[in-house]
Amino acid sequence: MGRIVLDQVSKTFGEVEVIPPLDLTIEDGEFAVFVGPSGCGKSTLLRMIAGLEDLTSGNIAIDGADVTEVPPSKRGLAMVFQSYALYPHMTVRKNIGFPLRMEKMDQAEIDKRVEAAAQSLNLNDYLDRKPGQLSGGQRQRVAIGRAIVRDPSAFLFDEPLSNLDAALRVGMRLEISEMHERMQTTMIYVTHDQVEAMTMADKIVVLQAGVIEQVGSPLDLYHAPKNVFVAGFIGSPKMNIFSGPEAEKFGAHTVGIRPEHTDVSMTEGTWKGTVGVAEHLGSDTFVHVHDTGLADMVTIRITGDIAVKHGDTIYLTPQVDRIHKFDAQGLRIE
Amino acid sequence: MAIVAQSSKFSTYGRPVLAWAVGLLFFFPIFWMVLTSFKTDADAVKPEHLIFFTPTLENYLNMTENYDYWRFARNSVISAVFATVFTLVVSVPAAYAMAFNPSRATKDVLMWMLSTKMLPAAAVLYPMIFLAKGIGLYDTHILIITVLSLINLPIAIWMLFTYFKEIPKDIIEAGKMDGVNTWGEIKEILVPLAWGGIASTALLVFIFCWNEAYWTVRLTTIDAATLSKLIEGNRAPEGLFFGRLSAVSTAAVGPIVVLGWFCQKQLVQGLTFGAVK
């Protein structure tokens, strides 16, 4: 069980209000991702749920019980830190067993649970090594193992993959997702990488300057971003967003069109531009177009390869039903 | 500037020669003291026996009757050991709190503590004597241990603070998540991780206590007098006893110098409060 409810939770550091009062509910078994640019307050929010940071006001409830004043270890949560935060003076076995030892659990039971966790994480061969002798990925697994053994009601991940190299990151991402499928435990995952958010989450919480911009499933956010910020933040390459006369033609103050929702032609189309750089990935081609009169640069994503090069003239036509329209406040117009 | 010139010839021959010369020059007085300690008092002042002499252990064997060495040495050990332990008992929790739960005042408190080190001891000399005599602690181990602890407390807290600050905060927080209480945090995480730093701090405090020569001289007469007082009281009437004086001096500094050799780097670095890495 792990239903987490934040009620009018806020945080102030001295004079600075990092998180204005906010409400948020994370359902039992849900994989929730907090995503936003650095400094948006997502880590602070996670640490408040963990109990590592005091609340300035508001309440946090886990499974109906108010835990606002409950110390971190008594909340039934486990956390995986960005730096892994392994105890460097303990072996992997001791690291994983540490929270159980602190619970004064029977040693035989500790050993059993540690073995089981190590088994599921492929750490059996490393149980007697110290963290210093492990690779980044292995350390990450130990940190997860230390969280698993406690059988928590929810897992908290604070940018757990940002210290891994790109290839490893994709692998660990899958492993964490699989772990969630298997265990069906609530997970809250903080990241600044929207790709991680899109691929892993049941529910994404987009934050900016401590304010929740939108909460929804990955595809909700992709198809119907509530405002310009979410529109620009979710999706890769980024949505092309422009205002001015061209936007007004669509009856909006600001208009956004995703790179993959624009058709191109070498001969005719709505907008004319010059190719700056064309990135040929084989499966896709990203074309960066200048001089369209819309924005400094418009990015287009085409499936497959297309023979364009620097300096070519190119015509763009948006798929009209896929255009996102926003008003002067930056809010979505349906 | 020959020293910074980098011609290859200098690097191959000049640098080692010059460096060794400097090293030997600095070590020479200590070497000389040790050498003299093996001469008889008579030989020690004869130019013809400057280097060639018949070594003797008599100065060391007679240390007890000449100087009552062991009594002072015992006092030095007692004062330094207990003062070091007491300093650590007070400074480890304080430094722990400052490093991991800093408040807005922490920086000011630390600076204030350092500034107490700048208070000239001499300015409060008489009040200390007055108080010590008033409560009957003059020339006792308790007084010397207390004073030695107090004068080393700021440095110990500073050193420990810098060592503790190098422990990632995440690890402490992971401990909190894993359910350790404050005592467990100190015992299970802090002490094992900062063991080296705590040991260096203890060693440096011990050395400072051992070498201290103001309060130990002014607040004792005989019962609690340390080796500093012994040496200060026998500063030798014009070289009559160079041999025996060297022996007792060697015995007074030998253990500390050897101790210092083993941890010179950590000690000196610790003394810069981690500001030089």
Next chain:
Amino acid sequence: MSDRKLPRLLQAPAVLMLLVWMLIPLGMTLYFSFIRYVLNSLRRPEWTTPSLSNWRGLGNYEFVLKNKDFLLAIQNSLLIVCSILFLTVILGVLIAVLINKTFPGQGIVRVLLISPFFVMPAVNAVLWINMILDPVLGLQGIAVGNINDLLDSLRSAPIIGSFFSLWPELNPISFRATQTSAYAVIIMVTWQWTPFAVLIFMTSLQSEDQQQKEAAVLDGASTWSQFRFLTLPHLGRPIAIVVMIQAIFHLSLYAEIEIVSRGNGNKNLPYLIGEFANNNIGAASATGVFAVILANIVAIFLLRMVGKTLME
């Protein structure tokens, strides 16, 4: 929340102890400095115990300021501290740069070099003033004697003798006179603390950016320019720290002065206070207040300079 209280509780013993240690004796010093308080006064026995009825106002301060030893002591304090700082920093930088590169036996040279730092000040003073600097029996005296003997024999040699007879007889320096004993103190403390400076500078040099140096070489910088424009600025912070820590220790220099200069007029402030404290507590306390003021001036200056870099 216990989260807030516990850290305060853990700091409390240390803070309270230092507070008591600072305030009570200092308060007493301040009090004594305003009253007549003399330990041995047959004529006025009421002065031998501290009491407000012996109020003297600023009389003790006036007495101290008019005492010729006071000015001398301040001069000496500053001369000794400044000279030591100057010498240790210069020697420290030079030696650190010299032994920073690897050479055969580097580790041993380091150990040899650092040794003086661990010698207790009392032994340091006894060792230098007797066995090394003594004008007759010390190495200085013996060396001067030998050179004079050599000159003597050269003077009687044919032909070149007339040249050497132009040379004067060398005189050994006595380091027990008022001024020279200050030099003796400077020499022995410099010997003790230069190793400290060397080790700190060496540690700092090892963290110097080598790529930056390589870039400078490609830019055509000479060895001297590299030292002047890269190494020296890099050493700025460690130099400041060496100065601060040494100032803390040397302002209260005592054992060396006590051993080298007892009774010959060379005094620093701690020593002068010690002298007064044998009898005239009022004057000792007033001098103590001056010492605190001097220390505060230095401290404010130093903490401003270094404090920020320590905290970051």
